[in-house]
Amino acid sequence: MTFFTMAVLAFVIIFILKEALPVFREVSLIEFIFGNEWMPVEGIGKGTHFGIFNFIAATVYVSFLAMLIAVSVGLGAAVYLSCVASSRARTFIYPFIDLLAGIPSVVYGFIGLNVLVRFFLKTGVHTGSCVLAAAIILSVMLLPYLVSSSSESLLKSRELYLKAGTALGVDKWYTIASVIIPASGKSLLRCMILAIGRAMGETMAVMMVIGNANLFPTLLGKSESIAAVIALEMGTAVNGSTHFHALYAAGLVLIVIMLAINFGVKNLIKKL
Amino acid sequence: MKIKGLLIKLWAYMGIVIIFMVTVFFFAYIFLEGHSVISREFIFEAPSGMVLGSEGGIFPAITGSLAFTLTAVIIGSVPAVSTALYVVYFCKKSRMTELIHTVVQCFSGIPSIVLGLFSYSLFVRDLNFGRCILSGGIALGIMILPFIEVRAEKTFRELDPAMVRSAYALGCTKTHTIWTIVLPACRGELFSGIILGGCYAMGATAPMIFTGAVAYAGNPTSLFKPAMALPLHLYLLVAQGHTSLDMAYGTAFVMMAVILFSNILVTIYARRRHYTWNQQ
Numbered sequence: 001m002t003f004f005t006m007a008v009l010a011f012v013i014i015f016i017l018k019e020a021l022p023v024f025r026e027v028s029l030i031e032f033i034f035g036n037e038w039m040p041v042e043g044i045g046k047g048t049h050f051g052i053f054n055f056i057a058a059t060v061y062v063s064f065l066a067m068l069i070a071v072s073v074g075l076g077a078a079v080y081l082s083c084v085a086s087s088r089a090r091t092f093i094y095p096f097i098d099l100l101a102g103i104p105s106v107v108y109g110f111i112g113l114n115v116l117v118r119f120f121l122k123t124g125v126h127t128g129s130c131v132l133a134a135a136i137i138l139s140v141m142l143l144p145y146l147v148s149s150s151s152e153s154l155l156k157s158r159e160l161y162l163k164a165g166t167a168l169g170v171d172k173w174y175t176i177a178s179v180i181i182p183a184s185g186k187s188l189l190r191c192m193i194l195a196i197g198r199a200m201g202e203t204m205a206v207m208m209v210i211g212n213a214n215l216f217p218t219l220l221g222k223s224e225s226i227a228a229v230i231a232l233e234m235g236t237a238v239n240g241s242t243h244f245h246a247l248y249a250a251g252l253v254l255i256v257i258m259l260a261i262n263f264g265v266k267n268l269i270k271k272l
Numbered sequence: 273m274k275i276k277g278l279l280i281k282l283w284a285y286m287g288i289v290i291i292f293m294v295t296v297f298f299f300a301y302i303f304l305e306g307h308s309v310i311s312r313e314f315i316f317e318a319p320s321g322m323v324l325g326s327e328g329g330i331f332p333a334i335t336g337s338l339a340f341t342l343t344a345v346i347i348g349s350v351p352a353v354s355t356a357l358y359v360v361y362f363c364k365k366s367r368m369t370e371l372i373h374t375v376v377q378c379f380s381g382i383p384s385i386v387l388g389l390f391s392y393s394l395f396v397r398d399l400n401f402g403r404c405i406l407s408g409g410i411a412l413g414i415m416i417l418p419f420i421e422v423r424a425e426k427t428f429r430e431l432d433p434a435m436v437r438s439a440y441a442l443g444c445t446k447t448h449t450i451w452t453i454v455l456p457a458c459r460g461e462l463f464s465g466i467i468l469g470g471c472y473a474m475g476a477t478a479p480m481i482f483t484g485a486v487a488y489a490g491n492p493t494s495l496f497k498p499a500m501a502l503p504l505h506l507y508l509l510v511a512q513g514h515t516s517l518d519m520a521y522g523t524a525f526v527m528m529a530v531i532l533f534s535n536i537l538v539t540i541y542a543r544r545r546h547y548t549w550n551q552q
Contacts, residue, residue, distance in 0.1 A: 005351045005421075006372070008414065009379050012390045019393050076287025084284060093288075095539040100295045102468065102531040104475025106503040107524050110510055111298060140294055147291065173277030181280075201383025203478035204507065227385045227478065234389070234482045248393070251386040258381050 013255070020252040023050065023245035033253065050246045056253065058223035062131055062206060063199035066138035067192060073139070074146035075181075075188070081147065082154035083162065083176050094148065101144035109208030112137035117209055129211030131223050137205050142195045149194065153187035154180060186269050193265045197258050203227040226254045299528060306525030309518050315526070330523055336405075336499030337474055340484065343409025344473040348416040349466045356424035361446060361454070380418035387411045388479035396483055403498040408484020415479055416469040423465035427458045464538040471534050475527065477503040502527050 027050045081090060116133040157180050165175030181188075203225075211222025230247050317331055355372065363369050391411035395401045431454060439449040455462075477485075485501040502523060509520040 005355045005417065006375050008351075009375050012382065012387070012414070015390050015394055016386060019389070073287050073290050076283035076285075077291050078287070079280065080284040080288040095535060096295060097291065098468070098539075099532065099535050100291070100298070102471045102475070102535055103298060104477070104503050104527055104531070106475070106477050106506050107298075107302065107527060110506060110520065110524055111301060113510060115301070140298075143291060143294070171277050173281045177276045177280040197381045201381075201385065203383070203385045204503070208507070208510065227383055230385050230389065231478055231481055234392070248389055251383075251389050254383055255381075255386060258383070259378065262377070262381060 016248055016252050016255070019245060020249040021245075023242055023249045026050075026242050027246070050242065052226065052229070052246075052250050052253065054217070055224055055226045055229050055250065056257070058131070058210070058217040059200055059225040059227070059254070060257070061217040061223070062134050062138060062210070062225060063196055065131070065135035066142055066199050067196055069135060069139035070142040070146050070195065071192065074143050075150060077143075077147050078151035078154055079176060079181070081151040083158050083172075083180065097144045097147055100140070101148075105141065105202060105204040106208075108137050108141055109205040112205060112209040127211065127222070129209055129222055131210060131217045134206045134210040134225075137209055138199050138202060141202065141205060142199055145198060146191060146195045149191040150184075150188050153184045153191065156187075157183040189265065189269060193262060197262060200254065200258055201227060203231050207231055226250050299532065302521065302524045302528045306521035306528075309522030310525060314519075314522055330500075330502070330505060330519075330526065333500040333502045333505040333523070334526065336485070337502040339405050339499055340409055340412060340480065340501055341470050341474045343405055344412030344416060345466055345470045347410055347413030348469060348473070349420050352417045352420035352469075353424050353462060355421050356428055357450060357454075359425055360428040361450060376418045376421055379414075380422075383478075384411075384415050384476055385478040387414050388481060388483055390414075391479065391483045403482070403484055405484050405497065405499050408480035408501075411479035411483050412473040412476060415476060416473050419472060420465050420469045423468075424458075424462055427461040427465070428454065431457055460541055464542055467534050467538050471531055474530065475503055477501075477507055480504065 033051075033053060033056070081093060085093060112133060116136060117127075117129055120130055120133055121127065158176075161179050161183060162172070162175060165179060166172065206225050207228035210224060210228065213222040213224060217223040230251055233243070234247055315331060315334070355376070359369055359372055363372070388411050391407050391414075395407035395410060396403055401407050435453055435457065436449060439453050440446075444452075480501060481504065484498055485504040506520055506523040506527070509516040509523060
């Protein structure tokens with residue numbers, strides 16, 4: 001059964017690869033990745049273009065922005081959970097955070113659309129949908145993963161160092177700030193990478209608030225992520241057409257980016 | 273020195289308060305806006321109206337979602353639990369364990385939309401299943417597999433090794449020990465892992481947009497027919513604009529209620545087991 005599981009994964013990747021490769025017969029790899037014109041269906045005599053640079057940029061931009069917001073809130077909460085809360089409080093708070101993880105992504109998108117986008121509309125952003133809104137919604141989605149995994153690793157270093165710190169007469173909070181957090185830096189980094197992976201693959205919530213326009217991402221402008229392109233256009237792409245294969249290729253690019261970040265950081269952590 | 277500590281303190285309290293507020297806000301918002309729509313007709317009738325979904329209910333979407341979730345749970349949990357068992361009890365080489373962990377990690381890294389692409393080209397197109405519950409369920413099953421595997425493996429590793437060792441000492445074979453000691457002892461945790469995985473599958477839209485879920489269908493009768501699903505229904509209602517906004521709140525309400533209910537169930541179950549363990 002284990003080998004079956006392993007085989008399925010290999011199969012998934014091979015399959016995506018097989019479906020993606022035909023696109024490079026018509027579009028060169030460089031053009032595909034660095035081009036920013038996306039015109040899958042022949043328009044007004046302009047021909048078709050397949051360049052996903054804007055989508056890649058949007059995916060990375062939104063994910064990192066979301067990460068930044070999520071870390072600034074989540075790490076604080078993780079510190080609270082691991083160093084302040086009693087174990088009774090923890091058994092109460094963890095399920096609460098799991099609850100946040102259980103909310104379907106469509107509901108996140110729905111709330112984002114009804115609360116955040118309306119808010120941005122009032123503050124004067126055109127149509128309200130923007131990269132910032134997507135990043136905020138995404139950061140809320142990342143919070144539970146970030147908090148539960150990073151509080152676990154903080155808990156470990158707390159057990160190692162907090163008592164020693166207290167015995168030396170150092171203020172508890174100072175110990176946390178200058179010993180415990182730096183000591184678990186590596187594993188915190190690992191938690192962040194896992195969360196980034198999640199952020200990049202997220203489709204629905206981002207798609208519903210980001211505005212879906214092929215533009216280079218700016219903080220308050222519309223944009224479109226790779227996953228959103230696939231979800232929106234798969235239904236209309238003709239089976240076997242270049243457009244169809246291009247969407248698979250976009251999916252492949254998404255996987256490659258995520259795996260690259262994953263393994264890159266893993267090796268980096270090993271070297272540190 | 274004092275300031276650094278104070279800042280961290282402030283940060284910690286703010287973080288936890290923000291998380292609390294956000295969670296409460298999400299549930300309160302949906303429940304407040306959605307509760308007025310909920311009625312017996314809404315739950316038990318099919319959607320209707322000039323613009324689909326602006327009248328009527330969501331019953332086919334509920335049953336459809338159930339069908340998808342069940343298929344996904346069956347397809348995902350069996351290989352997940354067996355992989356976890358293999359890694360913990362049968363795998364001797366640490367390199368093999370590492371390889372499996374890497375693969376599982378990659379698995380969980382694959383975006384759900386790409387799993388949808390995979391399932392579309394293989395099952396819907398090449399194997400000619402068409403858009404159906406099975407193709408969607410397989411995509412969802414692959415999606416929740418790593419989720420369940422990680423939890424199951426953690427459960428097996430945390431099981432008191434004394435129990436397993438005593439079983440070996442009494443001359444039980446490995447298989448016998450697993451069936452009679454390990455699995456029953458971990459039943460609760462496995463069960464909650466699978467329930468949470470099911471919730472995850474129920475809420476996912478991306479893998480089934482083009483593999484199994486459709487805008488309108490009757491109650492699911494066969495694995496080889498398409499069905500409606502709650503999250504996709506919600507998405508379509510939202511995409512239609514303001515005519516069906518109330519219904520969208522109602523649909524979100526139902527989904528949030530299911531999530532809340534299963535989470536409470538899992539928490540209570542886990543706590544009760546924890547309690548009985550401590551009493552012994």
